[in-house]
Amino acid sequence: MPETTAVVEMRNIKKNFAAVQALRGVDLVLRHNEVLGLMGDNAAGKSTLMKVLSGAYIPDEGEILIEGKKVHMADPLDARRLGIEMVYQDLALANNLDVTSNVFLGRETVSAQLIPIGVLDSRSMEQESKRLLDRLKIDIPSVRLLVERLSGGQRQAVAIARATAFNSKVIIMDEPTAALSVAAISKVLDLVRELKAQGASIIIISHRLEDIYSVSDRLVVMRQGRKVRDCPVTGDIDEFRERVVAYMIGARDDFANAVVD
Amino acid sequence: MSFQETLKAQRHNIRDYGMYIAFLAIVVFFTITTKGLFVSSRNIGNLVNATSYIAVLAVGMTLVIVIRHIDLSVGFLAGTLGAVAAMSLKYWHLPVSVTIPLVLALGVLAGLVTAFLVARMQIPAFVATLAGWLFYKGLLQLATRSRGTIIIENDIFNALGNGFIPDIPGIGFLPGVHKVTLLLGILAVILFIASEISNRKKTQAYHFEVLSPSMFILKLAFISAVIAGITWVLAGYQGLSWAAVVLLIVVLIYSYITSKTVIGRHIYAVGGNPEAAELNGISVKKITFLVFGSMGLLTALSGILYASWLRSATTIAGTGMELDAIAAAFVGGVAVAGGVGKVTGSIIGALVMASLTNGMNLLGWDISIQYIVRALVLAGAVVFDVATRKTGK
Incomplete structure (x- = not known):
């Protein structure tokens, strides 16, 4: 991979919840067109870190740089404006609406503005979401289907498609393969590869080691609010699994000397 | 595509069609049993006028239920606002052109108060509007206590609930x-x-x-x-009739807003998944204020139509209207869980319930039997709704 500028750089991020130190000075770099796997046991801090990046939490300390520029995010909409899209674990879809409505939720295309009422440009949104699904090779028969009629894998695909619809710089996926069938998992992983092929930069949080192994370029392991491992994904899967588990349970730690408590 | 395949493809629309078919069945049944009296011009005209004030409420209630709330206060609020209109015309000597905007504005204000309790104070809508029910019942009695029934003598105002659009003479x-x-x-x-x-x-x-x-x-x-x-x-x-004109305008505006505008889509998004809506930049609070504000506006309109229809404001005006509006919405396919339901459906629901009452009255059925029949229709409609929703998946 060519050495490019980092899309995201998080420096020394700290976040406390009352007496709990959820993040204890985490550094994280995401390079352009890279898929970064983020692993760790429950309560390791990976979701908290991603919520900081997506603007849901404001860090107590540390700074975030997007394409080299320091940014401040007060809420998820700020992050979105900066091109950071989050695919939530519960997908944040409105099941009673159709695929198009969900893709454009909160960012509807308007054909006329009768102050203060915007008139929906339904056809152009339908066309746009159809194009989007085709481009990502997502298999959904019609963009007019209600989301409640879709399978789990298709819903995941819709949530991911939404994250890519508006020229996002970074896509964060929180457990995209949890609660899916084996066939659906492979489709979602194909979708991640497709996104990478089209130039996206992606962070994936997952418990499933095989998934991280199969799509990620680099892996970060977190434990107890710290980064304990940051390395490219190499080697065969058994060796990879053994090593990652060692880091996850605390048997190994690459950054032990950097602890500042 | 063969006809059967078309039907199959349209299966998810069966809920909508089912309601229209049920309505048609009711109309045909009463037409036959009353030997045509039910569909006589005079009866249909009266039926439309008697439905209008409930139908207007049902439109507002549809959106309230869609965003997962309920409003029990609208009946007595409509009664109270009708009394305000009567007092404004009779005792404050304000013209109709001032009275109606004043009452509508008060309605919006009342709706925003409910929204404040629900959205800001986080009180469940059932409790907040139950308090509203008591409050407006008290307010209505207070307003009409000294004078009893307030007779409205303004012809223009009374034409709203009783009058008809003019014809070209000659x-x-x-x-x-x-x-x-x-x-x-x-x-x-x-x-x-x-x-x-x-x-x-x-x-x-x-x-x-x-x-x-x-x-x-x-x-x-x-x-x-x-x-x-x-x-x-x-x-x-x-x-x-003017009441029908008012109802048509309300239905056209609300159908358009709910199906063709950004605000409409956001209302359904909030109903379907409030957390998702919020994460996508839709303010649930704002939508709640908007929907209860619109409910207040329509309640005021309903109160005006009702007072005008009766040509008076009474101490018991509006009693039970909130339940009729809620029943109309549910018969019309609004889902109890929120997120689902069309304005036009609720209008059909209101027409179904009003037709039942009207038809059974024409047949001289006992009032207790009438309640039981309406109960069965309400329960049946919801059972049908739930059943078609399941097979639709």
Whole structure:
């Protein structure tokens, strides 16, 4: 991979919840067109870190740089404006609406503005979401289907498609393969590869080691609010699994000397 | 595509069609059993006027239920605002042109107070509006206590609930038929067909699926026939009433807002998944204020229509209207869990319930039996709704 500028750089991020130190000075770099796997046991801090990046939490300390520029995010909409899209674990879809409505939720295309009422440009949104699904090779028969009629894998695909619809710089996926069938998992992983092929930069949080192994370029392991491992994904899967588990349970730690408590 | 395949493809629409078919069945049943009295011009005219104030409430209630709330206060609020209108006309000597905007503004204000309790103070809507129910019941009694029933003598105001749109005098053909109503009916059919055809063409231009030509023509013919039939019946008496005009305007505006605008889509998104809506930049609080504000506005309108219809404000005005509106919404396919339900459905629901009452009255059925029949229809409609929702998956 060519050495490019980092899309995201998080420096020394700290976040406390009352007496709990959820993040204890985490550094994280995401390079352009890279898929970064983020692993760790429950309560390791990976979701908290991603919520900081997506603007849901404001860090107590540390700074975030997007394409080299320091940014401040007060809420998820700020992050979105900066091109950071989050695919939530519960997908944040409105099941009673159709695929198009969900893709454009909160960012509807308007054909006329009768102050203060915007008139929906339904056809152009339908066309746009159809194009989007085709481009990502997502298999959904019609963009007019209600989301409640879709399978789990298709819903995941819709949530991911939404994250890519508006020229996002970074896509964060929180457990995209949890609660899916084996066939659906492979489709979602194909979708991640497709996104990478089209130039996206992606962070994936997952418990499933095989998934991280199969799509990620680099892996970060977190434990107890710290980064304990940051390395490219190499080697065969058994060796990879053994090593990652060692880091996850605390048997190994690459950054032990950097602890500042 | 064969007819059966078309039906299969339309299976998810069966909820909507089922309601129209049920309505048609009720109309046919009462037409036969009352030997045509039910569909007489005079009866249909009265039926529409007696439904209008409930239907207007049901429109607002639809949106309230869609965003997962309920409003029990609207009955007595409508009664109270009707009393305010009566007092404004009779004792404050304000003209109709001031009274109506004043009452509508008070309605919006009352709705925003409810929204404040629900959205800001996080009180469940059931509790907040139950308090409103008590509060407005008290307020209504307070307002009418000293004078009892307030008779409204303003002819313009009373025309809203009782009057009919004027006809062009001196036209010879079709004596006894209301020509302006007929003209409006023809206009409505033409506009409907034109908009459907243009919509179909545009959709085809974008290469999206449309109904097969035969189904499309069938749909056009059926709805045109319904509009023409209603027009003909209404034109045979005194024509279109002002209450019906008000109701039509409300339905057109609300159908448009709910189906064609950003705000409408956001209302349904909040109903479907509030957390998702919030994460996508839709303020649930803002939508809650908007929906309860609109409920207040429509409650005021309903109160005006009701007071005008009775030509008076009484101490018990509005009693039970909130429950009729809620029943109309549920019969009309609004889902209890929120997120699902159309404005037009609730209007049909209101018409179904009003037709039942009207038809059973014409047949002279005992009032206790009437309640039981209406209960069965309400329960049956919801059972049907839940069942079709399941098979639709």
